[in-house]
Amino acid sequence: MDSALGYSFSISENQEMIRKMVKDFTEKNIRAHVMEWDESQYFPVAVFKKLGELGLMGVLVPESYGGSGLGYQEYVDVIVEVAKVCGSVGLSLAAHNSLCTGHILAFANEEQKQKWLPKLATAEWIGAWGLTEANTGSDALRMMTTAVADGDDYIINGSKNWITHGKSGDIAVVMVRTGEKGDSKGISAIVVERGTPGFTAGKKENKLGMRASETTEMIFDNCRVPKENMLGNIGDGFKQAMKVLDGGRISIAALSLGIAKGAYEAALAYAKERHQFGQPIANFQGISFKLADMATEIEAAELLIRQAADLKNRGLPMTKESAMAKYFASEVAVRSSTEAVQIFGGYGYTKDFPVEKFYRDSKLCTIGEGTSEIQKIVIAREVLKN
Numbered sequence: 536m537d538s539a540l541g542y543s544f545s546i547s548e549n550q551e552m553i554r555k556m557v558k559d560f561t562e563k564n565i566r567a568h569v570m571e572w573d574e575s576q577y578f579p580v581a582v583f584k585k586l587g588e589l590g591l592m593g594v595l596v597p598e599s600y601g602g603s604g605l606g607y608q609e610y611v612d613v614i615v616e617v618a619k620v621c622g623s624v625g626l627s628l629a630a631h632n633s634l635c636t637g638h639i640l641a642f643a644n645e646e647q648k649q650k651w652l653p654k655l656a657t658a659e660w661i662g663a664w665g666l667t668e669a670n671t672g673s674d675a676l677r678m679m680t681t682a683v684a685d686g687d688d689y690i691i692n693g694s695k696n697w698i699t700h701g702k703s704g705d706i707a708v709v710m711v712r713t714g715e716k717g718d719s720k721g722i723s724a725i726v727v728e729r730g731t732p733g734f735t736a737g738k739k740e741n742k743l744g745m746r747a748s749e750t751t752e753m754i755f756d757n758c759r760v761p762k763e764n765m766l767g768n769i770g771d772g773f774k775q776a777m778k779v780l781d782g783g784r785i786s787i788a789a790l791s792l793g794i795a796k797g798a799y800e801a802a803l804a805y806a807k808e809r810h811q812f813g814q815p816i817a818n819f820q821g822i823s824f825k826l827a828d829m830a831t832e833i834e835a836a837e838l839l840i841r842q843a844a845d846l847k848n849r850g851l852p853m854t855k856e857s858a859m860a861k862y863f864a865s866e867v868a869v870r871s872s873t874e875a876v877q878i879f880g881g882y883g884y885t886k887d888f889p890v891e892k893f894y895r896d897s898k899l900c901t902i903g904e905g906t907s908e909i910q911k912i913v914i915a916r917e918v919l920k921n
Contacts, residue, residue, distance in 0.1 A: 550612050553605075557616035560589065561624075569621045572747035573892060576739075578703055579747065580661070582624060583631070587658020594632055596640055600652035607782075607844035611789040618793025619800070622896030623747035625793055626903075629786035630699040630748075631655070635662025638708045638724065638779045642766045651706060651726065663704030665695035665753050666776055673909050675710070676719060676773065680755060682711035687762055689713075689725060691755040694737060697903075701751035702736035705729045709753070710772045724772035726764040733758030744895030781854055782847060783904045784861035788840045791861070791868035791900040795836065798868075798875035798893040799829045805888075806878055822878055829871045836864040855917035862910035865900035872897040 564582055572579055586592050594610045596602020603609075610632065618625030636655045639648065654660040671678045680693025691711055695701070707727050714721025727734050737752025767775060803826055806817035816822045839860040846853035872893040876883035883890045901907045 547608075550609055553609050554612050554616055556589065557591070557613050560586070561617055561620040565617070565624055566620050569747075569889075569892065570886060572621075573623065574746075574886075576741070576746045578627070578700075578749040579624070580703060583627065583661060584658050586628065587656070590656075591628065592631055592658040592661075593636060593652070593656025596636060596652055596656040600640075600648060600656055602652070602656035606848045607785060608841065608848065611785065611792075611840055611844050614786060614789035615793040615796065618790045619797035621747070622790065622794050622893070622899075623745045625790045626745050626748040626899070627699060629783075629790050630664065631658075631662045633783045633786040634664035634699075634779060635704070635706065635708050637782055638664060638766065638775065639726070641779065642724065642771070642775050647726070647764075647766070655706070660705035661700050661703060663698050663700040663707040663753065664779075665698050665701075665707050665709040667695060667697045669694070669696045673906065675776070676717050676722070678710065678712050678716075678722070680709070680711050682713050682723060682725060682760075684713075684762070685759070688759045689762060689765070691725070691727070691733070691758040691760060693755055695753040697740065697750055698753050700749055701753045702739065703749055707734075707753060708766065709755075710776055713769050713772075719773045720770040722773035722776070723769050724766040724775050725760055726766065727755075727758065727760050731758055731760060743898065744892070745899050780904060781857050784857040784910075785840065785843050785847060787900055787904050788836070788843070788857070788860040788864040791864035791897070792833065792836055792840060794893050794897050794900065795829070795833050795864070795868040795871040798872040798890055798897075799826070799833055801889050801893070802826065802829070802875035802878040805882075816878070825874045825878060829874055832867045833871065836860070836867045839863055855914055858905075858910045858913040858917070861905065862907050862914065865897075866907060868893075868897040868900050 590603035591613055593602030594605050594613055598604040614625055614629050617628055639651050655662050666675055668678050682689040682691045709727050710722055710724055712721055713723040733756045735754045737754045740750040806822050807815050809816045843853050843856040843860045846856055875890040876894050879888055879890050882888050
């Protein structure tokens, strides 16, 4: 289906092949372990190594750097198929691809790309990305983590919070303050490799959902990093981060869509199988209308995501579209998983069925990489420009 803006919503043969490959992988390597990993908060590094072997840890990275060289439509397919089975693995896959790897791909010089991208694209290294701090979530310009020049190095002090792979990640792109607090040109982006003295992991968060996706503090105590690790020019970090987040919103939107689809498909199957009063509960209007609402919202969310992905592929501005996709899809994930629990009834409230996990996982999508409220601010700012 083509829109007036020129993007196509048809699914290519290549996308179908990728969907099948990812679906087969999740059935073989993930589905049986979902609740085990969730209960123990186990971060399955071995699974990500296998995903790297398939080229799925460098979906957007050109083949010359060891990646798959695919576009955002294929990337959306990958995240959706994984998240339909496990939101935690989908979240970590998205964070690695779009944040750490994506930042280096977009803003590193050629020498830096040659050094880091092949390791990230193959999952030899797992990546982290550090923007958020304890007292500066949405108010990122007031971050406290500093990088002070000292000869050929920067000395970093401070901490980052809510960092995916903050402990297990082998490399992190970290936003640091190199200028005045509150100044958008006072933030820079620098790469810190695991093993650098003064770079350690702090508290691991005990979360409601996404429990198999590791979330920890990153702590920097007189951490000395070569100046050559800076991405772009000094003072470019905030501008870079905002562009990275534009793409990251597509990631979280795709993650949300996968969770919504997983919850919907489970609820649909259950509604056909569960009998009450001598018939499937799907026959009752109260249930069928819930499924109708879920199906409609899921399709609408996917169209928004496909639009943003198309604009991203073509190098066109997509701040508004990615924010709309992230905002709407994340809220749909919450509504769909909530309704799925309701359709399952008492069984939906137990861990014997998958929908309670979709329910718990979904909420993070309305918070991570910019809350729903922040997305509204972004959307409003964009529409008011015109």
